[in-house]
Amino acid sequence: xxxxxxxxxxxxxxxxxxxxxxxxxxxxxxxxxxxxxxxxxxxxxxxxxxxxxxxxxxxxxxxxxxxxxxxxxxxxxxxxxxxxxxxxxxxxxxxxxxxxxxxxxxxxxxxxxxxxxxxxxxxxxxxxxxxxxxxxxxxxxxxxxxxxxxxxxxxxxxxxxxxxxxxxxxxxxxxxxxxxxxxxxxxxxxxxxxxxxxxxxxxxxxxxxxxxxxxxxxxxxxxxxxxxxxxxxxxxxxxxxxxxxxxxxxxxxxxxxxxxxxxxxxxxxxxxxxxxxxxxxxxxxxxxxxxxxxxxxxxxxxxxxxxxxxxxxxxxxxxxxxxxxxxxxxxxxxxxxxxxxxxxxxxxxxxxxxxxxxxxxxxxxxxxxxxxxxxxxxxxxxxxxxxxxxxxxxxxxxxxxxxxxxxxxxxxxxxxxxxxxxxxxxxxxxxxxxxxxxxxxxxxxxx
Amino acid sequence: xxxxxxxxxxxxxxxxxxxxxxxxxxxxxxxxxxxxxxxxxxxxxxxxxxxxxxxxxxxxxxxxxxxxxxxxxxxxxxxxxxxxxxxxxxxxxxxxxxxxxxxxxxxxxxxxxxxxxxxxxxxxxxxxxxxxxxxxxxxxxxxxxxxxxxxxxxxxxxxxxxxxxxxxxxxxxxxxxxxxxxxxx
Numbered sequence: 001x002x003x004x005x006x007x008x009x010x011x012x013x014x015x016x017x018x019x020x021x022x023x024x025x026x027x028x029x030x031x032x033x034x035x036x037x038x039x040x041x042x043x044x045x046x047x048x049x050x051x052x053x054x055x056x057x058x059x060x061x062x063x064x065x066x067x068x069x070x071x072x073x074x075x076x077x078x079x080x081x082x083x084x085x086x087x088x089x090x091x092x093x094x095x096x097x098x099x100x101x102x103x104x105x106x107x108x109x110x111x112x113x114x115x116x117x118x119x120x121x122x123x124x125x126x127x128x129x130x131x132x133x134x135x136x137x138x139x140x141x142x143x144x145x146x147x148x149x150x151x152x153x154x155x156x157x158x159x160x161x162x163x164x165x166x167x168x169x170x171x172x173x174x175x176x177x178x179x180x181x182x183x184x185x186x187x188x189x190x191x192x193x194x195x196x197x198x199x200x201x202x203x204x205x206x207x208x209x210x211x212x213x214x215x216x217x218x219x220x221x222x223x224x225x226x227x228x229x230x231x232x233x234x235x236x237x238x239x240x241x242x243x244x245x246x247x248x249x250x251x252x253x254x255x256x257x258x259x260x261x262x263x264x265x266x267x268x269x270x271x272x273x274x275x276x277x278x279x280x281x282x283x284x285x286x287x288x289x290x291x292x293x294x295x296x297x298x299x300x301x302x303x304x305x306x307x308x309x310x311x312x313x314x315x316x317x318x319x320x321x322x323x324x325x326x327x328x329x330x331x332x333x334x335x336x337x338x339x340x341x342x343x344x345x346x347x348x349x350x351x352x353x354x355x356x357x358x359x360x361x362x363x364x365x366x367x368x369x370x371x372x373x374x375x376x377x378x379x380x381x382x383x384x385x386x387x388x389x390x391x392x393x394x395x396x397x398x399x400x401x402x403x404x405x406x407x408x409x410x411x412x413x414x415x416x417x418x419x420x421x422x423x424x425x426x427x428x429x430x431x432x433x434x435x436x437x438x439x440x441x442x443x444x445x446x447x
Numbered sequence: 448x449x450x451x452x453x454x455x456x457x458x459x460x461x462x463x464x465x466x467x468x469x470x471x472x473x474x475x476x477x478x479x480x481x482x483x484x485x486x487x488x489x490x491x492x493x494x495x496x497x498x499x500x501x502x503x504x505x506x507x508x509x510x511x512x513x514x515x516x517x518x519x520x521x522x523x524x525x526x527x528x529x530x531x532x533x534x535x536x537x538x539x540x541x542x543x544x545x546x547x548x549x550x551x552x553x554x555x556x557x558x559x560x561x562x563x564x565x566x567x568x569x570x571x572x573x574x575x576x577x578x579x580x581x582x583x584x585x586x587x588x589x590x591x592x593x594x595x596x597x598x599x600x601x602x603x604x605x606x607x608x609x610x611x612x613x614x615x616x617x618x619x620x621x622x623x624x625x626x627x628x629x630x631x632x
Contacts, residue, residue: 176610202605204569220573220605223558223598223628246577246601249570262574264601267532267581269574290574306571313571336568350568376612379568395565397612424569 039070040156043098043123045082046074047116049106051141055116058145059102059152061189062163065405066153066389067412072098084117093123100129102152106141114138118148120155130155132436142191143431150430154438161438162384163188166428167391168206168215171195172401172421183217185232188384188427190417196230205249205380206230207426209256215426216250216259227261229276240274249292253300253320260284260294260303271305273320284322295339295347296320297364304328304338304347304364315349317364328366337379340364342429343387343444346408350379350392359392361408372410382427387443391416393423512552512632517625521548525583527621529564532578534586542583545625546590553596554630559583561601562608562624564617569603576601583623598628 042063046056063069078092084105093101104118113135120130130151134144143164150161171184171193181203186193196215197203206217215230227250230237240247245265252259253273260273270285271294285291289309296303304317315329315338329335333353340347344364351358351371357378362369378394388407395401401423403416416425509516517523522545525538534542549555561576561583580599588594609619 176607179605204605220602223600225573225600246573248573262570264574264577267578267585269577290571290578292574293568293570308571336571352567377565398610 039068040099041072041097042069042100042102042152042156043072043077043093043096044074044102045077045104047104047106047118048081048084049116050108050114050138052104052106055104055106055141055145055148056102058142058189059149061417062146062149063152065189065414065417067407068153068157072096084119088121088123090121090123090126093121098123100152100156102148104148106144108138109135112138114141114144116141116144116148118151120152130438142187146187146189147432150434151436151438154434158439159388159443160386160430161434162386162389162427162430164431165385166431167382167403167416167418167425168196168208168217168428169393169403169418169425170203170206170423172423173199175400183215183230184422185215186418190419193418196232205424207251207382208428209252210254210429211256212429212431214252214256216252218248218250220248227259229259241279249294251293251295253296254298255300260296262292262294271303282322284318284320285325291316293337297340298342298344302364304340306336306338313352315347315362315366328364329362329369330366331369337381339381339383341383341387342385346387348381348383348390350381359390359406361390370410372408373404373406373413378404380424382425384427385429385444391425391427393425395423510632512555514627514631517545517548517555517627517631521545523625523627524622526618527579527623529566529617529621530575532575532582534582539586542586543590546587546592549587549592549596550590552630552632555627556596556598556629558598558600558626558628559587560606560624560626561599561603562606562620562622563601563604564620565604565607565612566617567604569605573601573603576603579621579623583625 044056044060046053060071064071076096079089082088082103084103088101101121101123104116106114106116109115115133115135117133119128122129134147136144146164149163153161165188166185167188168185171182173180180199182199183196183203183206184193185196201219201221204218204220206215208215213231213233218225218227225246225248227240227247228237243263245263247261247263250259250261258273258275262269263272268288269290269292271291272281272283274281287309289307291305291307293306294303301320302317303320304315306313307316313334313336314327315335316325317328318325333351336350338347338349346361347364348361351360356374358371358374359378359381360369360371375394376397378392381390381392383390389405391403391405393401394404400421403418403422403425405416406413509519522541525541559580561580563572563576580601584597584599607620609616
C-alpha cells in the first residue's frame with residue numbers, strides 16, 4: 001500500500017471511531033491516538049544552508065503536533081547528510097523504520113532571496129512524492145517551513161494543511177480588578193507574537209475574516225462597548241459605530257463583507273448583521289430571549305447561534321435573512337458559542353453540564369453530538385482551516401487562561417504552543433492558497 | 448509548474464516543482480525572480496498597566512448626597528441567584544433605599560452595571576449581566592426615577608469584584624452595581 005494511501009486509511013479509521021464516548025479521554029495531558037492508530041514515523045533530515053536547521057525544526061514540530069506523525073530523532077539517522085538532488089539510501093532509512101523522508105537545502109541567490117528546495121520521499125516504495133522550491137526573503141524562512149509542512153501534511157494525509165496560518169487572541173495579564181488585556185496575533189506555532197492594541201478597556205472575542213486580512217473584535221469599556229474591524233496589513237482599525245444598546249459577539253461572514261453581532265437593549269439581546277460596505281443593518285431575531293454568538297455557515301447562507309428563548313441556552317440555526325429559525329441541539333445541559341466548521345460538516349460548541357465545561361461537535365442537523373474535551377472551565381472553540389483541529393481556551397479554577405487544541409476525534413488534545421496567559425483564540429484561514437498540487441481530497445480539500 | 452504566491456505582507460513565496468528524477472543530480476532550475484519583497488510590518492505593544500480600582504473609604508463625617516453617602520448608608524450593590532436576574536426579596540429594601548435617595552437628590556445620574564460569575568461563556572454572560580442591570584433599572588423607574596437619569600451596561604464576567612473560584616466568590620460576583628456618574632455632592 002502506498003504511504004499516502006495508508007495514512008488516508010488511518011485517518012478514515014480515526015473518523016470511524018468518532019462515536020466513541022468522550023468520557024474515555026484524559027483531561028489535561030497530551031494524548032496522541034491512545035494507541036488506536038500509531039502516528040507515522042517520518043524522518044526530517046536537517047536542511048543544508050542558511051537557517052536550514054531551523055527550517056527542519058519547524059517542520060518537525062508542526063508534523064509532530066498534528067498527532068499524525070512521529071518524527072524520528074535525527075540522532076538515530078544512519079545517512080546523516082542526504083542531499084536534495086541525490087537519491088537517498090533508502091535502506092538506511094528503512095532500518096530506522098522511517099516511512100517517509102523529507103530532505104532539503106536552502107541558499108541565498110544573487111538577489112538576496114532565500115531559495116529552499118525540498119523533496120518528500122516514500123521510503124518503502126522508493127518513490128518521490130513531492131519536489132518543490134520555495135523562494136522568499138530570508139526573514140520569511142519560518143513561513144517557508146510552514147508551507148513545506150503543509151505540502152507534506154497534505155500529500156500524506158490527503159487533507160488540506162493548516163500550518164501556514166496565524167492565531168489572533170487576547171493576551172491576558174492579572175486577574176479580577178487588576179486584569180489587563182491586549183489583542184495579539186501570532187503564527188499558529190506560537191512564534192512571532194505581536195500586540196495589536198494597548199491595554200484599553202477589556203478586549204474580547206477577536207475573529208478572523210474569511211479573507212484573512214481583517215479581524216473583528218469588541219472592546220468593553222466602562223460605559224459602553226464597541227465593535228471594531230482591524231486590518232492586519234494596514235494596521236488601520238474602524239469602529240462599526242455607535243448603537244442604541246450594548247453591542248457584542250461580532251463574527252465575520254465567510255466573504256468578509258458582513259459582520260453578525262448582538263445588540264442588547266432593555267435587557268433583551270438580539271442578533272443583527274451589518275453590511276460593511278453600505279453600513280446597513282438588518283435585524284435577524286426579535287424574540288424576548290437572549291440571542292447571541294452568531295456564526296455563519298461556510299457557504300454564507302445560514303447562521304448558527306445561541307438562544308435561551310426556550311429556557312436554557314441551546315443552539316439554533318436560521319437563514320441569513322433571519323427566516324427559518326429552528327433548534328439544533330437536543331441534549332441536556334447549556335450550549336454556547338457555536339462555530340461552524342470551514343468544511344461545513346460540523347458545528348463546534350461549548351457545553352455547560354455537570355458542573356464542568358466541554359468542547360464538542362455536532363452535525364448541523366444536531367445529530368452525532370460528541371464531547372472532545374472537558375475541564376472546570378473552557379470555551380471559545382475556533383477551527384483550523386482544514387476543519388480537523390479546534391483551538392479553545394481553558395481556565396482552571398483560580399488560574400490563568402491558556403490556549404489548547406484538540407482534534408475532531410478528541411484523541412489529540414494538548415496545550416497550544418503558546419505558554420502565556422491567553423484567551424479567545426481565533427484561527428486564520430490559510431494565509432495563501434496551497435502553493436502547488438500536493439494531492440488531497442479530504443477535509444476542506446484544496447481548491 | 449510554478450506558483451507565485453503573494454503573502455499578506457507583500458512578500459512573495461514562489462513555489463516551483465522540482466524535477467521528479469532527483470537521482471539525476473541535476474541542478475535545481477533557476478526561475479524568474481519574484482517581485483520586490485518587504486519585511487513584515489510589526490506593531491510592538493507599549494506595556495499597558497492595569498488601572499487600579501477606585502474605592503470609597505468612609506472617613507469622618509459623610510456629606511449627605513455624596514457618593515460616599517450613597518455607598519455607605521444606602522448600599523450600591525444587589526446580588527442575584529445563579530443564572531437568574533430576578534430581584535431577590537432581600538435586595539428590595541436596598542433598591543427601595545436607592546430609589547428614595549435618588550428622589551432626594553434629583554441631579555444625580557447613575558449607571559447600573561450588571562455582573563455575572565465566571566461559570567458561563569463570555570458572550571452569554573454579557574447578555575445575562577444586561578438582564579440584571581435592566582432588572583434594577585426597571586425597579587428604580589417603577590419607583591419614580593426618570594429613565595433619562597439611568598444608564599445601564601453589562602460587564603458580563605469580565606470585571607469580578609471577588610477573586611477565587613468558590614461559591615462565596617461566585618455569589619458576590621453575581622450582582623448589579625449602581626454607580627453614580629454625576630450630580631453627587
